[in-house]
Amino acid sequence: MTRALLACLCALIWGVPAFAGEVTGTIDLPRRPAPGVNVDLYGKYDTPDSPPDQSGGGKLDGVVFLRSETNDVIPGSLPVPIMDQKNAHFVPRIVVVPAGGRVRFLNSDHMFHNVFSLSPIKKFDLGRYPKGDSRLVTFPHAGVVQVFCDIHAEMIGFVVVVDASHYAVLDASGHYRISDVPSGNYEVAVWAEGMSQFRTVGRVTVPTSGAAEFTASLVDPR
Amino acid sequence: MDARQRREGGYTMRPDRHGFLKAGFLISVLLVPQTLVAAEFGVSAQGTFTYQTGDDEAFDLNTMNRGDNPFSTFRFLIASRAIINENTSFYLEVPVDANASSSVFITYLRPFARLTKVGGASWLNLQAGRLPTVFGTFGERSNSTETELIGIPLLYFYHSAARGDIVPADNDYFFQPGVRGGGYLPTTYNNRMSFAGMPPVYDSCWDVGAELYGTASGVQYSLAAVQGTASRPSIAGKDNNDGKGVIGRVGYETQSGPLFGLRFGLSGATGAYLNQSMESDPNFPAGKTAEDFTNTVLGGDLSFARGPWQFFSEVARASYEVPNVNPTLYVTGYYVELVRDLGPAWSVAARQEGLYYNNITSSTGVTQTWDYNISRWEASLAYRFRQGTRLRLGYQSTHVPDASDLSGHLVALQLQVWTR
Numbered sequence: 010m011t012r013a014l015l016a017c018l019c020a021l022i023w024g025v026p027a028f029a030g031e032v033t034g035t036i037d038l039p040r041r042p043a044p045g046v047n048v049d050l051y052g053k054y055d056t057p058d059s060p061p062d063q064s065g066g067g068k069l070d071g072v073v074f075l076r077s078e079t080n081d082v083i084p085g086s087l088p089v090p091i092m093d094q095k096n097a098h099f100v101p102r103i104v105v106v107p108a109g110g111r112v113r114f115l116n117s118d119h120m121f122h123n124v125f126s127l128s129p130i131k132k133f134d135l136g137r138y139p140k141g142d143s144r145l146v147t148f149p150h151a152g153v154v155q156v157f158c159d160i161h162a163e164m165i166g167f168v169v170v171v172d173a174s175h176y177a178v179l180d181a182s183g184h185y186r187i188s189d190v191p192s193g194n195y196e197v198a199v200w201a202e203g204m205s206q207f208r209t210v211g212r213v214t215v216p217t218s219g220a221a222e223f224t225a226s227l228v229d230p231r
Numbered sequence: 232m233d234a235r236q237r238r239e240g241g242y243t244m245r246p247d248r249h250g251f252l253k254a255g256f257l258i259s260v261l262l263v264p265q266t267l268v269a270a271e272f273g274v275s276a277q278g279t280f281t282y283q284t285g286d287d288e289a290f291d292l293n294t295m296n297r298g299d300n301p302f303s304t305f306r307f308l309i310a311s312r313a314i315i316n317e318n319t320s321f322y323l324e325v326p327v328d329a330n331a332s333s334s335v336f337i338t339y340l341r342p343f344a345r346l347t348k349v350g351g352a353s354w355l356n357l358q359a360g361r362l363p364t365v366f367g368t369f370g371e372r373s374n375s376t377e378t379e380l381i382g383i384p385l386l387y388f389y390h391s392a393a394r395g396d397i398v399p400a401d402n403d404y405f406f407q408p409g410v411r412g413g414g415y416l417p418t419t420y421n422n423r424m425s426f427a428g429m430p431p432v433y434d435s436c437w438d439v440g441a442e443l444y445g446t447a448s449g450v451q452y453s454l455a456a457v458q459g460t461a462s463r464p465s466i467a468g469k470d471n472n473d474g475k476g477v478i479g480r481v482g483y484e485t486q487s488g489p490l491f492g493l494r495f496g497l498s499g500a501t502g503a504y505l506n507q508s509m510e511s512d513p514n515f516p517a518g519k520t521a522e523d524f525t526n527t528v529l530g531g532d533l534s535f536a537r538g539p540w541q542f543f544s545e546v547a548r549a550s551y552e553v554p555n556v557n558p559t560l561y562v563t564g565y566y567v568e569l570v571r572d573l574g575p576a577w578s579v580a581a582r583q584e585g586l587y588y589n590n591i592t593s594s595t596g597v598t599q600t601w602d603y604n605i606s607r608w609e610a611s612l613a614y615r616f617r618q619g620t621r622l623r624l625g626y627q628s629t630h631v632p633d634a635s636d637l638s639g640h641l642v643a644l645q646l647q648v649w650t651r
Contacts, residue, residue, distance in 0.1 A: 043271070045273050045651060046271050046272060046273025046312050046314060047273070047312070047651075048273045048274065048275040048310045048311060048312040048322075048651075049312075050310055050312075050322050050324055050341075050343075050363060050374075051363055051370065051371045051372075051373070051374060051377070052371065053345075053356070053358070053363075053371075053444055053453075054444075054446050054451055054484075119449075119486045120492075121491075121492050121536055123572075125575040126575060127575050127576060127615065127616075127617050127618065132574070132575050132576070133574075133575060134539070134572055134574050134575040136537075136538035136539045136540075136572065137492065137536045137537055137538060137539075137541070138537075138538070139487070139491030139492060140486065140487065140491065141487075155618075157618050159572075162376070162618070162619075162649075162651050163651055
C-alpha cells in the first residue's frame with residue numbers, strides 16, 4: 010500500500026513511474042555504406058563550411074522502441090525534439106517521436122532550406138524560412154517519414170514516429186539505453202534506414218528495479 | 232523566306248545512329264581515370280522525357296547551336312565528381328540530347344576542377360576548365376531539376392542575327408530576307424557553313440577559362456578569364472582569336488532580418504568575339520584586327536524567396552561591334568519568374584520575358600531593328616511523385632510582332648527522373 014501510494018505520488022510530481030527500470034543493449038545492424046558524394050556543379054556559393062562527419066564505418070542509423078504488452082500510455086506533454094538544418098545537413102539525421110508528437114525544424118544556416126515530405130503518413134512542405142526561424146510539425150500516425158530539402162537534394166532526414174512512449178536512437182555502434190521504463194513486459198521493435206516497416210525483434214521484461222538487457226542482431230549471418 | 236523555308240534551307244542536325252554508343256564509350260573512358268585517382272567518387276544522373284505538340288517554329292526557336300533543345304524527346308545529364316582531397320575536386324558533366332548532333336559531341340563535355348579555400352581563405356576559391364556560366368544567376372538554375380519551367384530564358388540562348396563568322400559589307404546585310412529571325416539557323420556564307428547567331432549570353436555552351444569566386448558576409452563575387460565571350464563562348468576548346476574575355480559578377484545576399492534571402496547583383500562581360508579568320512574576308516576593314524571588335528554584356532539580377540514563393544528576375548544588355556555596321560548593335564532583354572509551391576507535391580510557375588533590338592538604317596534610308604523583337608511567356612504545373620520523379624505540364628507562347636510566322640505556341644508534358 011505504501012509503495013503504491015509512493016508510486017502515485019512520484020508519478021504525479023515528476024511524471025515518472027516510481028518503479029522505472031532501464032533497458033540497455035545492442036542492436037547489431039549492418040554497416041552503413043559510405044555516404045554518396047555530393048555532385049553539385051552549380052552551387053558554388055552554397056558549399057557548407059564544415060559538413061558534419063558522415064563517413065562510413067559505423068552501423069546503419071536505427072531506432073529501438075518498447076511496446077507495452079499491457080497499456081502504453083503516451084504522456085500528454087511530450088518534449089519536442091529539434092531537427093536542425095546546419096551546414097546543409099539535417100542534424101540529427103534521425104529524430105523519434107511517439108504518435109501525436111511534434112518536431113521542430115530549425116534553420117541554423119545562412120541560406121534557405123525548404124523541408125518537405127512526401128511520405129504517405131505525413132505529407133508537408135514548410136516553405137523557405139530564414140536562419141533562426143523554425144516550424145513545428147505534428148506527426149499523428151506511427152511510421153517512418155522521410156524528409157528532404159527542396160533546395161539541397163543531398164539532404165535527407167528521418168522522423169520515426171513510434172506507437173510507444175519508450176524509445177532511443179542507436180549510437181554508431183548500435184548501443185542504446187532507454188531509461189524510466191515502468192516495470193512490465195514489452196515487445197522490442199526496431200527500425201533501421203532502408204527498412205520499410207518496423208520489425209519486432211523480441212521481448213523484454215523490465216523489473217521493478219534495476220536494468221534489463223536486450224540484444225539482437227539484424228545482420229544477415231551470410 | 233517563311234518559317235518552313237528557313238527550316239528546310241537550314242542545316243538540320245540529326246543524331247548519328249551510333250552516336251550514343253560512342254557517347255557511352257567516351258564517358259566510360261573519361262570516368263574510369265577519375266575513379267583511380269579520387270579519394271571519393273560520385274556520379275549523378277538525370278533524364279527528361281518530353282512529349283511536345285504545337286507549332287514547329289515554336290519548338291525550333293528553343294533550339295541551340297548543337298541542336299539541343301530543352302523540349303527534346305529525351306535528354307540526359309550525367310555528372311561526376313572525383314574528390315582528390317578536402318579542397319580539390321574534379322567535375323565532369325555530359326549532356327546528351329536526342330536532337331543534338333553527335334558529330335559535335337566532344338564539345339558537350341564539361342570538365343573542370345574546383346579548388347576551395349585557396350591559401351586557407353574561405354572566401355577565395357578557384358575553378359578552371361570549362362566553366363559553368365559566370366554571368367548572372369540563371370546558370371546556377373539551368374539544370375532542369377533546379378527550374379520549374381521547361382524553357383530557358385531567351386536572354387541565355389536565343390540566337391540573334393549577329394554572328395562571329397560573318398563580316399557584313401554594310402548595314403544592308405541585316406535587311407536581307409532571312410537574316411532577321413534566322414539567328415537560330417546555321418547558314419552558308421562565302422560557300423562555307425556559318426554557325427548560329429549570338430545570344431546575349433549562351434548558357435548551354437561553357438567557355439574555357441579560370442574563375443575566382445567566393446562569398447564573405449553575404450557579398451558574392453566571381454571573376455573569370457575565358458577564351459570566348461558571354462555571347463560567344465569558345466565552343467571548340469580552342470580560341471577563335473587572340474583576345475581573351477572577362478566575365479564577372481558581384482552581388483549581395485542578405486543573411487538576416489526580414490529580407491533574409493534577398494539577392495541582387497551586377498554582372499559584366501567583355502571580349503573579342505570575331506573569328507580571326509575574318510581578317511582575310513574581303514569585307515573586313517583595312518587596318519583593323521578581329522580583336523578590335525568586342526562583345527560586351529552588362530546586367531543585373533534580383534531574386535527573393537519566402538515561404539512557398541520564389542521570385543527571380545534578370546535584365547541584361549548585350550552589344551556587338553560589327554565591322555562596317557553602324558551604330559553598335561544592342562539587344563536588351565529581361566525575364567521575371569514567379570514560382571509558387573502548392574504543398575509538397577504540386578507547384579506552379581510562370582515567366583515573362585523579352586528581347587528588344589536597337590534600330591539601324593539601310594543604304595536606302597529604311598530604319599528597323601536589326602533583329603525581330605521577341606517576347607514570350609511560359610507557365611508550368613508540376614507534380615512531384617517522390618523525391619527524384621516529377622511530371623510537369625508546360626505551355627509556352629512566343630510572340631514576334633514583326634514576323635507572325637515565328638510566333639507560336641508549344642505544349643509539353645515532361646517526365647523528369649534524377650538521382651541525388
